[in-house]
Amino acid sequence: MSGLVAVVLAVAILMVAILRERNRLVASRARVRAAWAQVDAQLARRHALVPRLVAGVVAEREHERQVLAGVHRALAATGRDGSTAGPTAAVTVGPVETGLTAALLALEQAHPRLRSADTTLRLQEDLLSTENRVAAARQHYNDTALLHTTAVQTVPTNLVARLFGIGPAPYLDLRLLSD
Amino acid sequence: VVERLRSAPPDPESFFAAQRRHRRAAGRIAVLAAVAAIGQSLLVATMTAPLTFAVLTVGLDLANLAVPTPDLVQAWDRHPARLLGLLVGAGAVTLLVIWVRLRAGLRVGLAGAALVGGARPPDESRLDEHRLVDVVAEAALAAGIAAPRIVLVPDGMNVAAFGTGPDDATLIVPAGLIARLERRRTAAVVAHQVASVANGDLVVQHAVQALPVAWAVPARLMAHPFSRATWRLAGALLLLLLGRLDPAREAALLDDLLTRDERELDQQADGGGLVPVMIYAAWSGMRVLGDLLVVGPLVTVWVRRRRYLADATAVQLTRDPDGLAAALVRLVAERGAMPGTGSVDLACVVRPRPEDAKDGPMGGLEAWHPPTARRLRRLEALGYRPSDHERAEARAVLERVEPSARARDVRPPTLLRRAVGAVVMVVVVVPLLAVAAVLVAAAAVVMLWLSLMPVVLFYLVPVLAVVLPLHHLLRG
Numbered sequence: 001m002s003g004l005v006a007v008v009l010a011v012a013i014l015m016v017a018i019l020r021e022r023n024r025l026v027a028s029r030a031r032v033r034a035a036w037a038q039v040d041a042q043l044a045r046r047h048a049l050v051p052r053l054v055a056g057v058v059a060e061r062e063h064e065r066q067v068l069a070g071v072h073r074a075l076a077a078t079g080r081d082g083s084t085a086g087p088t089a090a091v092t093v094g095p096v097e098t099g100l101t102a103a104l105l106a107l108e109q110a111h112p113r114l115r116s117a118d119t120t121l122r123l124q125e126d127l128l129s130t131e132n133r134v135a136a137a138r139q140h141y142n143d144t145a146l147l148h149t150t151a152v153q154t155v156p157t158n159l160v161a162r163l164f165g166i167g168p169a170p171y172l173d174l175r176l177l178s179d
Numbered sequence: 180v181v182e183r184l185r186s187a188p189p190d191p192e193s194f195f196a197a198q199r200r201h202r203r204a205a206g207r208i209a210v211l212a213a214v215a216a217i218g219q220s221l222l223v224a225t226m227t228a229p230l231t232f233a234v235l236t237v238g239l240d241l242a243n244l245a246v247p248t249p250d251l252v253q254a255w256d257r258h259p260a261r262l263l264g265l266l267v268g269a270g271a272v273t274l275l276v277i278w279v280r281l282r283a284g285l286r287v288g289l290a291g292a293a294l295v296g297g298a299r300p301p302d303e304s305r306l307d308e309h310r311l312v313d314v315v316a317e318a319a320l321a322a323g324i325a326a327p328r329i330v331l332v333p334d335g336m337n338v339a340a341f342g343t344g345p346d347d348a349t350l351i352v353p354a355g356l357i358a359r360l361e362r363r364r365t366a367a368v369v370a371h372q373v374a375s376v377a378n379g380d381l382v383v384q385h386a387v388q389a390l391p392v393a394w395a396v397p398a399r400l401m402a403h404p405f406s407r408a409t410w411r412l413a414g415a416l417l418l419l420l421l422g423r424l425d426p427a428r429e430a431a432l433l434d435d436l437l438t439r440d441e442r443e444l445d446q447q448a449d450g451g452g453l454v455p456v457m458i459y460a461a462w463s464g465m466r467v468l469g470d471l472l473v474v475g476p477l478v479t480v481w482v483r484r485r486r487y488l489a490d491a492t493a494v495q496l497t498r499d500p501d502g503l504a505a506a507l508v509r510l511v512a513e514r515g516a517m518p519g520t521g522s523v524d525l526a527c528v529v530r531p532r533p534e535d536a537k538d539g540p541m542g543g544l545e546a547w548h549p550p551t552a553r554r555l556r557r558l559e560a561l562g563y564r565p566s567d568h569e570r571a572e573a574r575a576v577l578e579r580v581e582p583s584a585r586a587r588d589v590r591p592p593t594l595l596r597r598a599v600g601a602v603v604m605v606v607v608v609v610p611l612l613a614v615a616a617v618l619v620a621a622a623a624v625v626m627l628w629l630s631l632m633p634v635v636l637f638y639l640v641p642v643l644a645v646v647l648p649l650h651h652l653l654r655g
Contacts, residue, residue, distance in 0.1 A: 031323065034323070035323060038320065038323070042320070118306065121306060122306060122309070125306065125309065125310055125313065126313075128313075129310075129313035129314075129316070129317060132313070132317045133313075133316065133317055133320055136317045136318070136320040136321035136496075137320050137321075139321055139496075139498070140320060140321050140322065140323045143495065144323065146195075147195075
C-alpha cells in the first residue's frame with residue numbers, strides 16, 4: 001500500500017517537474033518570437049524613417065543654400081560699402097533683398113534654434129540611434145535564442161523539449177538577413 | 180605575450196556565466212534575509228501582542244453580543260502559552276498584510292525625494308535630451324523590455340530608477356549628466372539601470388523599503404496612540420494605500436518612518452510617559468540588534484549582489500565593459516550627486532557621497548553599493564581593459580572619494596596573492612566569521628527577548644486597565 005503511494009507520489013512529482021520545464025520552454029520560445037518581432041519592427045522603422053529623415057534634411061539644406069546663394073548674389077550686386085552700382089542696379093537688387101529677408105525670417109521662424117550644423121548633428125543622432133536600435137533588437141534576439149537553444153539542447157530539458165516538439169531557435173546572421 | 184598575460188583579468192568569464200553566478204548568490208542571500216526578516220517580524224509581533232490582545236478581546240466581545248465567540252480572558256487563564264502563540268501569530272499576519280499593502284502602495288519610494296524640485300519630462304527638441312531618449316530606447320530594446328519613462332531633474336551626476344516593475348519603471352536622470360557625459364558613457368549608465376529594471380530589482384527595492392516601514396508602523400501606534408503625529412501618519416498611510424499620495428510626500432513619509440525613531444525617543448525622554456519611552460527603547464534596541472545587525476547586512480549584501488548582476492547585464496546590453504567602467508569612475512569622481520535626501524541611495528547607479536558626508540560607524544560597510552573598486556574588478560573579468568593611464572586615474576578618484584575601500588582592489592591580484600588570500604579565507608576568516616555570527620545571533624536573541632518582556636508587561640498594564648472593565652461590561 002505504502003509502496004503504491006510512493007510510486008504515485010513519485011510519478012506526480014515527475015509530472016509536475018516535466019510540466020514546469022515545458023512551461024519554461026514555451027515561455028522562452030515565446031520570448032524568442034517576441035524578440036524576432038522586435039527585429040522586424042525595428043527594420044521596418046528604419047526602412048520608413050531613414051529616407052524621410054534624409055529627405056527632410058536635404059530639403060532644409062537646399063532651402064538654406066538657396067537663401068544663402070541669394071544673399072551672396074545680393075551682396076555681389078552691392079558694393080563693398082553697401083553702395084549700389086547705380087540706380088538700375090538698386091532697382092534690381094531691392095526686390096531680391098526684400099524676398100531674401102522674408103525667406104531668412106521664414107527659416108528663422110520655422111526652426112528658431114536650428115542651424116544646419118544642429119540639423120546635421122540631429123540627423124547623425126537619428127541615424128546612429130536607428131542603427132543602434134536595429135543592432136540592439138538583433139542582439140536581444142540572439143541572446144534570447146542562445147538561452148533558448150541552450151535549454152533545448154542540454155540535459156534534462158532536452159528530453160522535455162523533444163517530448164513536446166520544441167526546437168532550437170536559429171541565430172540571426174547576415175545570411176538570414178539577406179533573405 | 181607575458182605582458183598581456185600579466186594584465187589579463189583574474190577570471191575571464193562570459194556575462195551570462197557572471198549573471199548566473201550573481202543570481203544564484205543573490206538567491207541564497209535572499210533566503211537568509213527572508214528568514215531573518217521573519218524572525219524580526221515575530222519579535223515585532225511579540226512586542227505588539229498586548230495591542231493585538233486588546234483588539235481581539237474587544238472585537239470578540241462585541242461579536243459575542245450577536246454570536247457566541249470564545250472568551251480570550253478566560254483563555255489567558257487556561258492556556259497562556261497557547262494564547263501568546265495565537266497573539267504573536269495574529270500580529271505576524273497583520274504585519275504581513277501591512278507589508279504586502281505597502282509594497283503595492285509604494286510607487287516612487289525613497290527615489291521620490293529626488294523629484295521634489297524641478298522634475299520634468301525630456302524636451303525632444305533639445306539635442307542632448309533627444310539623445311537621452313534614444314539611448315534609453317536602445318537599452319530597453321536590448322533588454323527586451325518597454326522603454327522606461329524618463330524624468331529629468333536639474334543637476335547631479337547619477338541615475339536612479341523607480342517604479343513597481345519592468346512594465347512600470349521610471350528613470351530619474353539629471354540634466355547635468357547628459358550635458359557632461361558623452362553618448363557612449365551615458366548609454367552605459369542608462370544600460371545599468373535598464374538592466375536592473377529588467378532583472379526585476381524594482382520588486383526587490385519595494386520589498387526592502389516596505390519592510391522596515393511595516394515594522395515601524397505598529398511601534399508608532401503603540402508608543403503614541405493618541406498623538407496628532409500618529410494620526411497624521413495613519414492618514415498618510417491611508418492615502419498611500421489608496422494611491423493618492425504625491426511622490427514627494429511619499430518619500431517624506433518613508434524617510435520619517437525609517438529615520439525618526441531616535442529623535443522621537445529623545446523628545447519622549449524629555450517629557451513623555453514611561454511606557455512610550457520603554458517602547459521606544461525596546462524598539463530602538465530591536466532596530467540596532469535585529470534590523471541593523473542581522474537583517475540589514477543580509478539585505479545590503481543582497482542589494483549589492485543585484486548591483487553586480489545589473490553590471491553584468493549592462494555589459495550584455497551594451498557589449499561595452501570599458502564604457503561602463505569609465506562611466507562609473509566619472510560618476511564617482513563627481514560624487515554621484517543626486518538631488519533629494521540621502522535615502523535615494525538605494526535607487527542609484529553609484530553611491531551618492533556628498534562632500535560633507537561621513538561614513539557611519541560601520542565605515543561604509545552599510546552602504547547599498549559595493550565599493551567601486553570591486554565593481555571595476557568584476558568588470559575586468561567581463562572584458563574591461565583599462566590602460567595604465569585609466570587605471571591610475573581610477574585609483575586617484577577612488578582614493579579621493581572612497582578612501583575606506585582599499586586601493587589595492589583596483590589592481591588585479593597575482594596568482595600567489597589569490598592563493599594566499601584563499602587559504603587565509605578558508606583557515607582564518609570563515610571560522611572566525613562563523614563563530615562571530617553565532618555569538619552575535621545568540622546575544623541578539625537573548626537581549627531582544629530580555630528587553631522585550633518588560634515592555635510587553637508594562638504595556639499590558641494600561642491595556643488591561645482599559646480592556647478588562649470593557650470586557651466585563653460586554654460579557655455581563
